[in-house]
Amino acid sequence: MKERQQQWAELEQLWRARMIAAQAGDRAAYEKLLQELLLHARRRVARQVRESAAREDIVQNVLISLHRARHTYRPERPFTAWFHAILRNALIDWMRAQGRRARREVSLEAQTGWEPSVEARVPSDDSLSPEMQRALAALPATQREAVELIHVDGLSVADAAALAGVSPGALKVRAHRGYKLLRTLLGGSDPGAGP
Amino acid sequence: MTDERIRELARDLEPVRRIPRLRAVGAGVVASWVLVVLADWLAGGWTPRAASDSAWTSPSYLAALAGLALVAFGATSAALASSVPGRAAAVRLGLRVSALGVALALAGWILGVAAGGHDHGGEDLGSILGCATRALGIGVIPVTLACAFVAYAALRRASLTAALALAGGVALGAAAVHVSCPSNSPLHQLVAHTFAPAAAVVLLTAPLALLMGRWARRG
Numbered sequence: 001m002k003e004r005q006q007q008w009a010e011l012e013q014l015w016r017a018r019m020i021a022a023q024a025g026d027r028a029a030y031e032k033l034l035q036e037l038l039l040h041a042r043r044r045v046a047r048q049v050r051e052s053a054a055r056e057d058i059v060q061n062v063l064i065s066l067h068r069a070r071h072t073y074r075p076e077r078p079f080t081a082w083f084h085a086i087l088r089n090a091l092i093d094w095m096r097a098q099g100r101r102a103r104r105e106v107s108l109e110a111q112t113g114w115e116p117s118v119e120a121r122v123p124s125d126d127s128l129s130p131e132m133q134r135a136l137a138a139l140p141a142t143q144r145e146a147v148e149l150i151h152v153d154g155l156s157v158a159d160a161a162a163l164a165g166v167s168p169g170a171l172k173v174r175a176h177r178g179y180k181l182l183r184t185l186l187g188g189s190d191p192g193a194g195p
Numbered sequence: 196m197t198d199e200r201i202r203e204l205a206r207d208l209e210p211v212r213r214i215p216r217l218r219a220v221g222a223g224v225v226a227s228w229v230l231v232v233l234a235d236w237l238a239g240g241w242t243p244r245a246a247s248d249s250a251w252t253s254p255s256y257l258a259a260l261a262g263l264a265l266v267a268f269g270a271t272s273a274a275l276a277s278s279v280p281g282r283a284a285a286v287r288l289g290l291r292v293s294a295l296g297v298a299l300a301l302a303g304w305i306l307g308v309a310a311g312g313h314d315h316g317g318e319d320l321g322s323i324l325g326c327a328t329r330a331l332g333i334g335v336i337p338v339t340l341a342c343a344f345v346a347y348a349a350l351r352r353a354s355l356t357a358a359l360a361l362a363g364g365v366a367l368g369a370a371a372v373h374v375s376c377p378s379n380s381p382l383h384q385l386v387a388h389t390f391a392p393a394a395a396v397v398l399l400t401a402p403l404a405l406l407m408g409r410w411a412r413r414g
Contacts, residue, residue: 025210034201067204069349073213085280
């Protein structure tokens with residue numbers, strides 16, 4: 001997990017630098033940034049939305065929202081929290097639109113696994129054993145989300161809270177409860193262990 | 196498809212002017228309120244209660260004033276932060292502070308009624324409407340500034356943001372009115388001062404949200 005947190009810290013610096021350059025008009029830096037964020041956004045969206053066509057729509061909306069809101073990023077603030085908020089808003093907007101259309105019931109709680117075909121520089125949960133993935137799937141949605149964001153993805157509590165749309169304190173409580181339940185489900189073994 | 200979108204967005208890229216810090220915008224909103232009150236004072240319209248006035252030692256009066264100040268701070272902060280991605284924590288804090296302010300203002304009214312012995316001046320409709328309208332007048336510029344920032348930043352939920360900006364700005368106006376209004380009637384203070392932001396929210400949220408949506412699309 002420390003390794004993932006380190007990866008996130010490095011990405012944070014890289015993305016922040018690229019965003020600052022993009023705000024100054026550097027198109028190459030902006031294109032690279034969007035390509036990298038695209039991979040991350042695809043993973044996040046794939047985890048929460050089943051329909052593949054909808055996923056790509058949401059991802060495109062994320063990119064367009066980011067483009068429109070790029071002047072709202074300030075360098076003294078964490079970039080990933082800013083980006084995750086845009087990502088979350090795009091997911092919420094899509095869910096609201098779905099609700100309005102009432103085509104079918106799709107919720108943030110209906111989750112799928114990672115898309116193995118997507119390659120990214122962002123940390124992934126490839127190291128999770130099938131047993132661990134089954135145990136994660138058995139957790140209540142809010143606890144699962146918290147455990148995945150903090151313990152699987154290795155996001156900081158602040159970033160994870162921004163993505164989940166709750167306060168850092170509430171997210172910690174959810175993660176703690178989820179972690180306890182995971183231990184029970186796994187028969188007392190260490191939930192952080194890989195295959 | 197998405198790769199093409201990325202190239203398109205990159206081609207469309209122009210240097211942007213970052214939004215100012217939220218604190219700076221908040222300070223600007225407060226400064227505009229101070230200027231309006233100062234101008235009103237110099238014009239002879241706004242006169243604060245005398246330092247010897249008994250209201251300054253009345254817990255109910257002070258609780259109502261503190262409540263209005265908290266609503267002004269909390270609602271304005273929440274409105275500004277709601278238009279910046281990643282500032283959800285500031286929005287939550289602002290909403291909590293506002294709720295505390297409302298509770299304090301209502302507690303002030305209950306304290307005032309319980310204390311008794313107050314005069315009933317200012318309980319007529321004319322006085323109530325006069326104070327509420329003044330609060331709105333003083334709050335217009337702070338509300339406009341907050342809304343202009345929100346429309347320039349990344350407006351998401353226009354109605355909610357407009358309601359928060361109205362509550363915050365008119366609460367600033369109501370605080371100024373509360374300090375100058377000679378009435379010691381708890382009913383007048385509740386209806387004409389404390390409820391002024393709520394009345395503004397009910398009456399003006401829809402048109403302001405429409406206006407903000409237009410500003411945001413133009414920006």
